[in-house]
Amino acid sequence: MLQRPLLQARKAPNWPAGPRGHALLGSLPELRTDALGYLRHVRAAYGDLFRMRLGPRNVLMVCEPAAAREVLVAQAGRxxxxxGIQKLRDTLGDGLLTADGETWRTHRRLMQPAxxxxxxxxxxxxxxxxxxxLLARLASARSGGQEVELGAEMLHVTLRAVAAALFGTxxxxEDLRVVERELPPVLEHATARTRAVLDLEVLPTPAAxxxxxxxxxxDAVVGRIIAERRAAASAGDDLLGLLLAARDEEGGRLSDAELRDEVMTLFLAGHETTATLLTFLxxxxxxxxxxxxxxxxxxxxxxxxRTPTAADLRALPLLxxxxxxxxxxxxPAWLLPRQATAPATVGGYAVSPDDNVxxxxxxxxxxxxxxxxxxxFDPGRWLEGARMPDAFMPFGAGAxxxxxxxxxxLEATLISALVLRDFTLDVPGGGPTTLQAGVTLKPGGPVCARVG
Structure with a gap:
């Protein structure tokens, strides 16, 4: 371990022990080198609740289900x-991923039926x-004896899938080509900002x-489609149509700007996370x-x-x-950062406003x-029912x-069913053994597969 920190922006809370880390940076150097390996090591040394210092900030790390549900469910309003998530606001606006308070409650209530x-x-x-x-590319790779990179292929197919679910026909x-070309730079820059100690977004860097x-x-593509749909006789039955038709008890609806924010959020949440799930599967x-x-x-x-339908989800228990x-x-969302807005108790420890958990x-x-x-990897544990539901929360928990x-x-089941029915994908050497932990969890390198 490195030396005890010399400077801190605020007094350390009376929380459980954790690594001392670098004098100024805390545990940031280790997290940037191998976040998951380092966190597993720290958990083994200090237990399921421990304190970490990230630069001037202390963070209470929660690795225990009951304490996690105190944060996400019982005391979620605190x-x-x-x-880090707030830094995504410039990209996603006040969508469900970034919004808080009344804005989040209003949007969630309006969107839930869709x-x-x-x-x-x-x-x-x-x-x-x-x-x-995707199926055509896999068939071509098989006939040509070529490998495919699963991460890239899954990103392509899930982006098309969420675009089709959002906008239908x-x-x-040409719109899809714009989305495929322009969405990755936006998401890459937003991800880099969430990891930065100093947010240099104000500087006109090439990436910015x-x-x-x-x-x-x-915005031009999304704005045009929203305007066209507003002017149409029918809102449509795709996701955008359902969101356009959504009304609250007083007849209120999402504005065009709010729709834009939610569409951008759905592009992010509905494509990259599902792509990584399919790649790992x-x-x-x-x-x-x-x-x-x-x-x-x-x-x-x-x-x-035949092609699969939603009804087949229940007919494919092993998948x-x-x-x-x-x-x-x-x-995919491996870490859920929160900041206290009111006094709370987590795992028996006091948390004050502005503290990070x-x-x-x-x-x-x-x-x-x-x-x-x-x-x-043992899918049989789910068939046998021998599992801990309180210790399984890949989509979060609570409201x-x-x-x-x-x-x-739905996306993951339909896409994987089609792929597995028609193809056998073998990854020579077993693929990458490391993981990349950014905003989402990804393989530590390319996943190249032979198609059979």
Whole structure:
């Protein structure tokens, strides 16, 4: 361990012990080198609740389900999203991911009906249609003896899927090309800002200029589609149509600016997180050929030659168990940062306004206290029912649980069912063994697969 910190912006709270870290930077150097490995080491040394210092800020790290639910459920009204998430506001506006207080409550109440299972299930045809280019590329790679990079392929297909679910046929081919080209620079710059100790967004760096230009191009596409849909006789039955038609008890609705913010949020939450889930799912099935064989047998028996529908989610229990196990091992939103707005108690420790608390979903779902063989991919645990529901929260918990959880599972099931029915993907050497922990959790390197 490095020396005790010499400078702190505020007195350390009376919290459980943790690593001393660097005199000025605290644990930031170790987190930047190997965040998950370092956090696992610290949890083993200090227990399920420990204090960390990130520069001048102290953070209470929560790796225990009961304390996590105190933050996310029982005392959720005493916390807001953490500072890192707030930095996404320039990109996402006041969408559900970044909003707090009355803005969040109003949007959530208006949007909730559009995300009911029955409403989303009607979008399965759009999601299946968006998968066709992926299946064509996989067939071409198989015939040509080429490898594919699963991370990139899953990003492409989930972006198309969420665009189709959002806009239906309103998104023209040229619009989709704009989204595919301009969304990555925006998200990359936003992610870099959440990790920065000093936010240099005010400086006209090349990345900042590129992100602003890309954001303007995306705004033009989204704004035009919203205007066209407002002027149409029918709002439509895609997600945008449902959001346009949403009304509260007083007849209030989302403004065009609010719709833009929620559309941008759905692009982020509905595409990158689902892409990483699919990448990890296919990677683990490549590493576990016996499970892959069983899943392929199930999918082929249920689907035959037809395309899947939302009703098939219940007819594919083994595929569902594999998806749940991938979510347990690799929760895309692996860390939920919160900042206290009122006095609270977490795990028996006092938390004051402005204190920082982070719920570590990754460590909770990898804890040997709650999960036998916690680092092993074992879908059978979900079929046997031997699980700890309180220690499984890949979409968060409480009122701020991800509103798109069913959409993500719908996308993941339909896309993976089509891929597994028609193809066998093998990752030579087992793929990357490290993980990249940014805003979302990703493989530590390319996942290149042979297509059979």
């Amino acid at each position: 916390f807001r999203k953490g500072r 995300f009911h299972r029955a409403a989303l299930d009607r979008l399965s045809d759009e999601i299946v249609g968006a998968t066709a280019p 309103a998104l023209r081919d 200029r590129r992100a602003r230009a890309s954001g303007a191009a995306l 296919l990677l683990e099935l490549s590493r576990s050929p016996e499970w892959r064989c069983r899943v392929q047998t199930e999918v082929r028996a249920v689907l035959g030659d 569902g168990a594999c998806i749940q196990e991938a979510l347990r091992l690799y929760p 982070s719920v570590n979903i990754f460590l909770i779902q990898r804890s040997a206290r709650f999960w036998p063989r916690p680092d092993t 701020r649980m991800c509103i798109g959880n069913h959409l993500a599972l």
